Amino acid sequence: xxxxxxxxxxxxxLLTHYPAYAGDPASGVxxxxxxxxxxxxxxxxxxxxxxxxLHRTGRVVVWSCISLLGAGALAAVALHRDEPVxxxxxxxxxxxxxxVGYRFYSRFVAxxxxxxxxxxxxxxxxxxxxxxFVPTNKWVVFGHHFAAIAGPGPLVGPTLAxxxxxxxxxxxxxxxxxxxxxxxxxxxxxxxxxxxxxxLGQIAKEEVGPIGGITASLAIISIxxxxxxxxxxxxxxxxxASPWGTFTLAMTIPIAMLMGLYLRFWRPGKVGETSxxxxxxxxxxxxxxxxxxxxxxxxxxxxxxxxQLALMIIAYGFAASVLPVWLLLAPRDYxxxxxxxxxxxLLAIGxxxxxxxxxxxxxxxxxxxxxxxxxxxxxxxxxxTVACGAISGFHSLISSGTTPKLIRKESQARMVGYGSMLLExxxxxxxxxxxxxxxxxxxxxxxxxxGIVGTDPAAATAMITSWGYPVSPDEMQGLADTxxxxxxxxxxxxxxxxxxxxxxxxxxxxxxxxxxAVWYHFAIMFEALFILTIxxxxxxxxxxxxxxxxxxxxKPLGRTSWYPSVLITGSLIVAAWGYFLYQGVxxxxxxxxxxxxxxxxxxxxxxxxxxxxxxxxxxxxxxVRHAWITLxxxxxxxxxxxxxxxxxxxxxxxxxxxxxEANRLTGLIEAGEVAPESLASTQRLVFNNQLDAAVTxxxxxxxxxxxxxxxxxxxxxxxxxxxxxxxxxEYVTSALPAE
Amino acid sequence: xxxxxxxxxxxxxxxxxxxxxxxxxxMKRKHPGMKPMSARRFYLSRLEEKYSRxxxxx
Numbered sequence: 158x159x160x161x162x163x164x165x166x167x168x169x170x171l172l173t174h175y176p177a178y179a180g181d182p183a184s185g186v187x188x189x190x191x192x193x194x195x196x197x198x199x200x201x202x203x204x205x206x207x208x209x210x211l212h213r214t215g216r217v218v219v220w221s222c223i224s225l226l227g228a229g230a231l232a233a234v235a236l237h238r239d240e241p242v243x244x245x246x247x248x249x250x251x252x253x254x255x256x257v258g259y260r261f262y263s264r265f266v267a268x269x270x271x272x273x274x275x276x277x278x279x280x281x282x283x284x285x286x287x288x289x290f291v292p293t294n295k296w297v298v299f300g301h302h303f304a305a306i307a308g309p310g311p312l313v314g315p316t317l318a319x320x321x322x323x324x325x326x327x328x329x330x331x332x333x334x335x336x337x338x339x340x341x342x343x344x345x346x347x348x349x350x351x352x353x354x355x356x357l358g359q360i361a362k363e364e365v366g367p368i369g370g371i372t373a374s375l376a377i378i379s380i381x382x383x384x385x386x387x388x389x390x391x392x393x394x395x396x397x398a399s400p401w402g403t404f405t406l407a408m409t410i411p412i413a414m415l416m417g418l419y420l421r422f423w424r425p426g427k428v429g430e431t432s433x434x435x436x437x438x439x440x441x442x443x444x445x446x447x448x449x450x451x452x453x454x455x456x457x458x459x460x461x462x463x464x465q466l467a468l469m470i471i472a473y474g475f476a477a478s479v480l481p482v483w484l485l486l487a488p489r490d491y492x493x494x495x496x497x498x499x500x501x502x503l504l505a506i507g508x509x510x511x512x513x514x515x516x517x518x519x520x521x522x523x524x525x526x527x528x529x530x531x532x533x534x535x536x537x538x539x540x541x542t543v544a545c546g547a548i549s550g551f552h553s554l555i556s557s558g559t560t561p562k563l564i565r566k567e568s569q570a571r572m573v574g575y576g577s578m579l580l581e582x583x584x585x586x587x588x589x590x591x592x593x594x595x596x597x598x599x600x601x602x603x604x605x606x607x608g609i610v611g612t613d614p615a616a617a618t619a620m621i622t623s624w625g626y627p628v629s630p631d632e633m634q635g636l637a638d639t640x641x642x643x644x645x646x647x648x649x650x651x652x653x654x655x656x657x658x659x660x661x662x663x664x665x666x667x668x669x670x671x672x673x674a675v676w677y678h679f680a681i682m683f684e685a686l687f688i689l690t691i692x693x694x695x696x697x698x699x700x701x702x703x704x705x706x707x708x709x710x711x712k713p714l715g716r717t718s719w720y721p722s723v724l725i726t727g728s729l730i731v732a733a734w735g736y737f738l739y740q741g742v743x744x745x746x747x748x749x750x751x752x753x754x755x756x757x758x759x760x761x762x763x764x765x766x767x768x769x770x771x772x773x774x775x776x777x778x779x780x781v782r783h784a785w786i787t788l789x790x791x792x793x794x795x796x797x798x799x800x801x802x803x804x805x806x807x808x809x810x811x812x813x814x815x816x817x818e819a820n821r822l823t824g825l826i827e828a829g830e831v832a833p834e835s836l837a838s839t840q841r842l843v844f845n846n847q848l849d850a851a852v853t854x855x856x857x858x859x860x861x862x863x864x865x866x867x868x869x870x871x872x873x874x875x876x877x878x879x880x881x882x883x884x885x886x887e888y889v890t891s892a893l894p895a896e
Numbered sequence: 897x898x899x900x901x902x903x904x905x906x907x908x909x910x911x912x913x914x915x916x917x918x919x920x921x922x923m924k925r926k927h928p929g930m931k932p933m934s935a936r937r938f939y940l941s942r943l944e945e946k947y948s949r950x951x952x953x954x
Contacts (some may be wrong), residue, residue: 176920287922291946300910310954341932356949377950393914426939482943491911521948545954554950687952694952701948718947760954 176848177810220260230837233330234519235324241514244590247323248508250329253587255579257579258335264339267851268773270783272349278891280353281563291352291853292565292893296574301563303577304494305555307340309652309688310545311585311761316651316658317753318542319592319600320530322520323510325539326589327438333547338791342357343574344771349557350564350676351885357507361863363884368866371879372859373766374702377554379700379855380759382730384742386737387752388688393742394464394650394749400459401446401641401674405682406689408442408460409489412472416488428491435492436499439686443679446639470692473737477689478696481723481726484695493687500648501681504587504659511665517593529605530649531750532812537801541757546585547795548762552578565893591658592651598628599636599645603654603757606747607647617646637767641674649747656680689798699730716794735868740845743838750812751849754805758798762856765794768868776871776882795860802857808849815850819843839886915942 230250234242234401236504249309284290293301318326348360358377362370396402419429449455461469475735494855526534526766531542545551556574564570592600601621602610610617614630621628637645640660660676667676701717703726708715711716741748768791775784808814811821827832831839873879902952908914923932933941 281944285922285926286918287926288942291918291922294906296906297909302908305951306953308952308954388954420939421936425934425936426942427913428907429913482947485946549954551950551953558951559946583907684941691952694929694947694950697947708939758928819922871913 159584160200160567162793165343170462171835189766189881196474197598204695220257224257226738227257228306229519235328237519240514241818242323242519244508244515244594245511247327247515248883251486251583253267254331254335255583258339258577259575260337263339263571263775266343267568268570270786271778272346273347273570274388275566275568276886276891277288277567278731278889278893279350279564279567279577281565282559282891282893283886284353285563285891290562293563295569295671297576297895298560298563298565298573300567302317302555302560302573303568303580304498305559306549306552307497307581307584308545308575308691309391309684310551311581312588312684312751313388313391313651314542314757315589316546316586317530317604317653317749318530318539319589320604321524321535321539321745322518323515323589323593324519325524325535326543327523327586329540329543330546330582330585330589333543334578334585337764337768338548338552338792339575340546340786340790341550341767341771342556342578343570344774345553345767346561346564346574347567347570348372348774349544349561349568349569352825353886354561357767357770360557360774364773365610365770365863365867365870369766369863372809372866373763373770374865375573376759376763376766376856376859377551378699378702378706379852379859380756380763381695381702382733383737383752383756383759383852385474385695385699385734386741387749387756389467389470389692389738390651390741390748390752391650391733392685392688393463393470393687393738394648394747395652395656396461396466397463397648398460398643399450399681401450401678402681402685403459403461404455405442405446405678409492409682409686409689410485412438412442413489413492415484417484418491421483429494430671431488431493435596439492439496440679443682444675446678447589447674450641451678459495463742464739467735467738470689471738473689474692474735475695475728475731476702478724478731479588482697485674485832486690489686489690490694490859493690496683500680501587503584504591504662507591507659507662507666508587511662512749512882513590513594513662513665515590515593516596518597521597526810526813527631529595529601529609531753533754533804533808533811534803537804539796540797541754541761541801543585544757546588546789547629548761548764549581550760550765551827553763553767566895568889589654591662594661595654596628597626598622599632599657600624600654602628602633603645603648603657604607605647606649606745606750608745608747610647612647614644614646622630623767635810639670639673640677642677648748649749652681652684652747656684665765696727696730696734700726703730740848744842744845746812751815751846754801755849757806757851758801758853761798765791765798765860768794768862769863773867774883776874777883778793779881795864798860799857802812802853805853815846817855819850821845822846912942 166707174772227250230246230253230476233246234250270557281290281292315330316325345357349355352360356371358370361373368440380880412435416431420431449459524535526532531538560573564573598621601616605621614633618628618630618633640657656677659680660673663676664670704715704717704722707726713719716722737752741752744751771787772791775787797848804813807816809817809818811818822839826836826839850881874881916938919938920932923930
């Protein structure tokens, strides 16, 4: 059904409020503020209203059905108790909510709040330089944008949040995306389109003030460091003592380099054929990995413990961030995008075919905050943990990056900005399903760190069973054998349990149990591949932002082509995330417990900054009455991040509060209860916990600074003490026909 | 067959395979006097531009 056929009463309402509403109803856009187009031919208008009347009944019926179905499925998901729920309910609940959210809420935002205007030329049309600014087909932009925003966050976050049961995470993924995440992506994209594709930092500086601008840059660097550390930790934990996985991932490096050479020397820019070649080679190495793992000669060459892997990843990150992009980063990016989109698509098909039953209860016993995966209660930690599936501040950087320079018509910002985030949220729902199809006992055995359940299989399973989630050592050994690993105990970080879930779903459609091991390692490769890509790309971007910053202090440091500066800033960034990675690896509780919440806080901090900027823009546009659409999500995020930050610093439970843990360890040292050989490492743990507390404090302060600065601007405008001047690019009438 | 071609063109565009052709056409249309960059130089300059800002997300 075409969207254009689905206009509702909103059209009629618009016709009364805005005589200029001449737009094609498909785009949901007020067509013009230009005087010439203001008056609609009377006949056309009457016809339009007549058609509206005729089609209205049908549309009302269809959308009522979708809404009812969605509400019913949500109720079923939320109120189902005692017997297992089928994953189909989650799919129906989420898809119906997305449809209703897109059809009504995003349309409301597009028409009434930001008032997208297709008669206004976009930067792609005005600047059209054949390189950066190019009017592009909307589906192509959608593809680019989705590929850019979809990362490991929406896969790992829900997997970790599954410890609370499927319900808290699922509800936040659905509601958070529709009301907060999509709105942020959409409005920042819109704001950047109106400002020639400027970045979030520049927009913040121009619309809020210099403080907002600097804070945004600081926030970007700190979020990058923590993000890179935590995803590197996820890879480390997934490859630990796994020759098959390590071999496959190691092979992607020469494969990417081969692709890089091919693209550079033989067939410049022929990305399609090169990626196809790369994917085939990667599949061969996934399948070939099992022979490496079985070979007594080769297996030891690819078997490493977490510490060794961490050091190798740090070395790799440094090399990759200073090597030319064409050699490693770009081809690996093509490869991982190909594999990522393919896997997400396959996973959707797999879930629809298998229609698995969720073994995890709606709410687990760990809603009390004592869970082994991460400590802390539903509020605020469920919201911090889910991360990118509901709202991700990082998206605002993409929405104000390449995408706005490709948009052909303003109305397409709705589909690209709001729509892509809905799809990302759906990926998070699929990850939640993949995590919850595992038996809870198995899920907890994989995801509980040795620091909590111990290293002895019998003792660990006994403890997990005593929580009410039965599992046996034989079951775990059987699982390890099926997926071709030595052990599946304490494989923290989310990636292994997600891979088991994905393998479970895939092998239900293709190949059965026999291929389970291949699917498992395919899933591990898929996650590790694009995590490494983000390590490269993130270290590089971090280097540029840092050089920008240091250039203010000493000019030559800011020159991105000056090699000494490249080496210095490159190593600074890699050393920063490398330190947190190493700290996470050495952490007896597995590191995820401390680093993932830090990452969640940092990411939502950036989202608060973005929503602050968005609210400022709405107020300046004279839309005070509608400013709640960004203000309410912002207030919620500030509450969540501030509570989480406070608890991570000062909570009395040492598993939650960094300072409490530092004090507990200091107490142990002072009481002489620490063995002399582990004294140094314990002192380092004390320092690391204090450092984590300091980083958390920095995040909390950054949010408050931006918030106070913005509120100051809002009040000044509302009280008329300050002229409300929007820094939009000039209005040029569009000459491009609609697509 | 026509649909198949359309899908093929769509994927080519998403991947960026057609970027250089589009750039050449742009140069011919807007700057007829100037000589466009070679395919290789164009590709490398695009990469530098692309990876100097956040391009992949968490």
